[in-house]
Amino acid sequence: MIWNEHIECCSRDAMTQRQSDGLRKMVERLYFNVPFYRKKFQEMDLSPHDIRGIEDLHKLPFTYKQDLRDNYPMGLFAVPQSEIVRLHASSGTTGKQTVVGYTRKDLDMWSEVVARCFSAAGISKKDIVQIAYGYGLFTGGLGLHYGTEKVGASVIPISGGNTHRQLQMMQDLGSTVLACTPSYALYLAESLEKAGITREQTKLRVGIFGAEAWTNEMRKELEYKLGLKAFDIYGLSEIMGPGVACECECQNGLHVNEDHFIPEIIDPLTLEPLPEGQVGELVFTTITKEGLPLLRYRTRDLSALHYDTCSCGRTLVRMEKCKGRTDDMLIIRGVNVFPSQIESVLLNMHETSPHYQLIVDRVNNLDILEVHVEMDEHFFADEIRKIEDLNKRIKHNIENTLGISVGVKLVEPNTIERSEGKAKRIIDNRKK
């Protein structure tokens, strides 16, 4: 079902018009209400009148995560605190935390875009949605919560963790939808298996997974283990939270709610906008947000955009499933390595568990990457030679994919830490 056909299927001209109108107003608002942006404009000798429409988007300054940190906690807010009805904070995994604020209108808009996402994933009022994203400062739980209510589905606001209870509620209440990080979904799948509960014994049919980059191989794994169709939802707290973009039933990229968030792809080195279809860093400009509007926010996520009409009928631009964050990218002996590449290799082999960790060290000025992979008891042979063979094949396949030599170590099951939120895939022991 299409939640808002008027917007989601409108013509490109109509969308451009809408975006240009929104952008002009937003630039003006920022110039007068946020000293940080006014100063940036003045430094660049840029006037709000120079921005006539989205064709002038590239003239605008970028906003970085560091800008939010520098103006901590509420220095970039564009409305007085009295207008703010909700505050969230980022996890601060890669540095000092940042705070984001929402007006009542922002929350309404958030519910609207999440409702679009859920409808695109085929969720309706008949569904029971188990939200196993963390509730609290993290935007995942509450962000999806109100959108779920807007669609009219029943929400189980169970939040993350307490796996035993997750399984019990899933069975007792008959959850049809599971929303959480893909790492936690995998952990729940394993816990179901351990508890002797088959996928037929749950009513799960849809998974809404996001907040970290995951591969199509992981999609297959989760769909098989949980007996559901898995959808990727994208968002980040600085821009709003989950619901910035989501897959439709065609799963041919994620439709961006571009009437609120204008996406661009830039070359992260030259900062030049890249043409349609080319992979680069995703940048968002919010055009309707009141509390914390941002211009050209550098997401550090790598993706590409496609503007052709999707088979589902939506005309909203599609972003490719994120390949990973530039933050997660490891540079090993000059080669870019993403954890997702290793995940793909392992899942394609069907001989190991999908749990892995990357350990990076520097020995004699040389970067050493060691991949720890958990043995899967289903593929465990009792002969040393066969395990050594498996080890060699994993090493060979990873080296083929990455183009650098790596060490592979098979470890015992359940020794790599499980995550109830985002998985910790990398341990980098090199001096920063």
Add this chain to the structure above:
Amino acid sequence: MTIQQLSVFLENKSGRLLEVTKVLAEHDINMSAFSIADSSDFGMLRMIVDKPEAAYTALKNNNFSVNITQVVGLVVPDTAGSLYNALEILKKDNIEVEYMYAFSFKDNATVIIRSANAEQTAAALKTAGFQTMD
């Protein structure tokens, strides 16, 4: 004709063997034979126990990678050349031995033989007059 052997994957770190024996002791499982093979990164514990299914479940519940394989427990007569005779039989039948280890059981020596097909191996030995464990 064949018996069940448990194999446990162990990372080469201290205390893991202790853990395995602790789990078995807690479940009142008696081990009659074992061998450890190791490479530089990991080890493989193979053992014959009195309650293989129970041992399998107990170890699995304690997060060990464990599986059950069928092996032949050859009872070797206490005479010179008897192991040689047994291996001759296997060679003649083109049965390749993956690995073997021995232990004494009651008053006999017993050799655990792992091959691709345990049934076939046991049958070949039986036909030639050897005794195997049940």
